[in-house]
Amino acid sequence: MTASDKPLFGKLALIGIGLIGGSIARRARRDGLVGHIAISTRRAETLERARELDLGDSYCLDPAQAVKDADLVILCVPVGASGAVTEAIAGALKPGAIVSDVGSVKGDVVKQMQPFIPQGVHFVPAHPVAGTEQSGPDSGFADLFDERWCIVTPPEGTDAAAVDRLVGFWTALGSNVEVMEPERHDLVLAITSHIPHLIAYNIVGTAAHLEKVTASEVIKFSAGGFRDFTRIAASDPTMWRDVFLHNKDAVLEMLGRFIEDLFALQRSIRFGEGDKLYDLFTRTRAIRRSIVDVGQDTSAPDFGRGPTKR
């Protein structure tokens, strides 16, 4: 990546500075994508930590103060907080500013935020499909978005130039960008992200509450597959609670499909239908190959995990 000749935006305000906000800040700073980064957080300790890490140019607890004169405002908060934060900053937004977010749910977030967006301010929701199991300002890094997709979901009638500018910003952050309707986004992410997280949380919970197998056995022998799920199930609890509460319909629809298929598999095991199992297990292998082929995962065995010695 080469640094821009000219910043894409004069002032960027980041409301929330966890994994995603912190990664935007680091990349924007490293590549000179914006003239000024204002950071606002709800908790004083987080703000202090962001300052210690030197993630921005100005810091304040009041989001309305942070967005003053900002050309681009990005909410990096759990989706359940989107409406309240938008309400809090609405009066301070500069005419012509772009307001965006990074939430993993889009339909509900549009419903929460749009009513508070003032006339003359552009609202362009977005969702970078990237992350790790870690959270907080320390966990961000400048390369997080490289080769990942960012989905932009402008409501009907959004100013095309504003959409273009936000797309340009995410491209400069390293992302590929796709424009999609909010409802389609929510369905696609329910199956590619929300249900995977739900079943990961669920199996880790199940394993922890068995009478016949101890938690220490589960931990010791986790390299048989279980440990992969614990990584996902270590994701930020507040963020994920909000995802499930705010993408309820799509999650329940996809969960219904998952359970239906799981019952079919259960039946195949019960009745010893080896061919059906073999057929499924062969087809799923091909999907892995496609994901590696399009550059969305590493081809290294076991994710290229290094040694795990203590």
Add this chain to the structure above:
Amino acid sequence: MTASDKPLFGKLALIGIGLIGGSIARRARRDGLVGHIAISTRRAETLERARELDLGDSYCLDPAQAVKDADLVILCVPVGASGAVTEAIAGALKPGAIVSDVGSVKGDVVKQMQPFIPQGVHFVPAHPVAGTEQSGPDSGFADLFDERWCIVTPPEGTDAAAVDRLVGFWTALGSNVEVMEPERHDLVLAITSHIPHLIAYNIVGTAAHLEKVTASEVIKFSAGGFRDFTRIAASDPTMWRDVFLHNKDAVLEMLGRFIEDLFALQRSIRFGEGDKLYDLFTRTRAIRRSIVDVGQDTSAPDFGRGPTKR
């Protein structure tokens, strides 16, 4: 690791030379753990490939010929083949030899193999809890077992000295070793390995068969969590078909628990019980920490995945 002064066994016969057999061969050779490695496979191409890779000292398609004069025989075949292979080699086994296996199921494998073990031959089943999603002779590597657990499940009355020698061999391969009853092994592995694989296969299957979301969307946006499951769901189809068919009872029991918990979670989402979701998501985080603490997974975010650029 230092090479042994004296080989632990004179002749080792490996029946099957995929990921596990190939890794045993590489490590045993590198560290001089045995005097001679005889390799036998069902398919001539696999045997030829093992020879090209120089994994052993002698190669033959007939397993009975391979086990002649062998001090240690390890079956590295899908668990469904354990009985037939044992029957085929039984007459050629040397008195005092140790026969073992690496199957992911132990109760059923003991039932399959034990009837064919001749008087004076020691039967010590084992299961190294290690692997990657890859298979075949090329996929093995000498360090696969480092810091992983190998579970040894000797049937009642097994010669203690024979158990000790097999434990010594697995320790030399890099493993920690735990001795356990076959039935307990099957229950522990059902939750730590078999159910994780089953639900990974299942969600990848579900995602591939939706009408409302295309396979190309699933692949493109897989970095939201889904891609982790595709790695596990790329595991060897024959091996895993056999695991589910031969550990049916424990798998169905644990699957019942998983589904019960999933329904509770579904209900919490439907009725907006945010506190219940938050509590579960917080508890699961602690289990991840324990797994990293005991050295069973890397502490690097995202498994330390490298860049995935094409």
